Amino acid sequence: MDTHSKHLPADERRAVTVESVVALAGTQNPSEITTAAIAKHMNLTQGALFRHFPNKEAIWQAVMEWVADRLLARIDRSVKGIESPLAAMEAMFMSHIAFVAEHPGVPRMMFGELQRAEPTPAKIVVQALIKRYGERLSRLLDSGKENGELSPSLDNEAAATLFIGTIQGLIMQSLLAGDVERIRRDAPKVFAIYRRGIESAQ
């Protein structure tokens, strides 16, 4: 990852910047990440960042686009080839959890962006991400009802909200305990309860 050449092509430098922000968000409050801290983390001077991004807002936008691309690609990959909708939901859940455990800064950044009052470019990217995420969920819920795995009276919107909330609850616990690995450990137990809540009666 760290080639020892000092001068990097612009696109590589942008990629390194994004990864630095993601890494920093794993250990500190995203809104307190300064351009100086980003530059230091990648052994660059602060001013040099602005050769590659017009302003800080553009950095955040690039970061959230990175998150959206990687997360959606990952859950799409995890679901591939699974014919049972319920099993697909579980795979989607677990791959999301794995992603978050690898990048603990991601949920912090997303929540932080969402609670901005103004619709910043980064916030818009996050909103689009969750919209697409919800669409994937809704499709799985529909086919789960069709094939009888899921309760036919299930409210799709509520089930999607709770799916995301299930992950949010795990993140909250890991923040409380200051232990990221906890997320991976507790995820199956928490999903089991969720699963029981949406399944059709046996």
Place this chain on the structure above:
Amino acid sequence: MDTHSKHLPADERRAVTVESVVALAGTQNPSEITTAAIAKHMNLTQGALFRHFPNKEAIWQAVMEWVADRLLARIDRSVKGIESPLAAMEAMFMSHIAFVAEHPGVPRMMFGELQRAEPTPAKIVVQALIKRYGERLSRLLDSGKENGELSPSLDNEAAATLFIGTIQGLIMQSLLAGDVERIRRDAPKVFAIYRRGIESAQ
């Protein structure tokens, strides 16, 4: 609330300060609330705040203590006199939702404090709040298993994590939609799924 005397006793001024912060957090990112903004909201000069608080950190601590006291008192009141543990959990859930709908800044502030790296006084207060909250939940879960309402194989820790996550999911949706009332509207549907997940088989 707004007496038109300019001079307030110190304790009243502190109370007004806390309420101002809670109100401001309802419309903007908590970490972006400046002492100047707080002072402006309460028709005071910025410097005067420091007659009542040694520093900004102390303001945040006072705010989170306010939150902890009010939230715990409210859920305790809501549970009182309900003998069914499952019904008590539902009452606890709904009163929490009502509190959050009245004070939309609260979950933002809590999440914001939790993701601080350093254990600030405010963060410590939040951690204590969630600990006590979890203890109340755990007691209800235990008695629910005893009286047969809840699945005997239920994992208490996972059920508590999901209970809080259920609320977090609703908050996330309200942030996305930019509509606080949504929380109140969707809460029953989401809790119904959670309930089904923890109930004993019929």
Place this chain on the structure above:
DNA sequence: GTCTTAAGATAGTAATCAATTACTATCTTT
């Protein structure tokens, strides 16, 4: 090898922040 230029270093700027200061207005007590 030299030349060109993209990328980085250095050293700034203006704005904003929490906190402090010197002074003033308003309550309270006797």
Place this chain on the structure above:
DNA sequence: AAAGATAGTAATTGATTACTATCTTAAGAC
């Protein structure tokens, strides 16, 4: 009503922030 205590104002502080102007270096094209 005088005197002390309390609360507030207005201006200023030093530190920190995102961003920029100017000089320097390194890497690839020929």
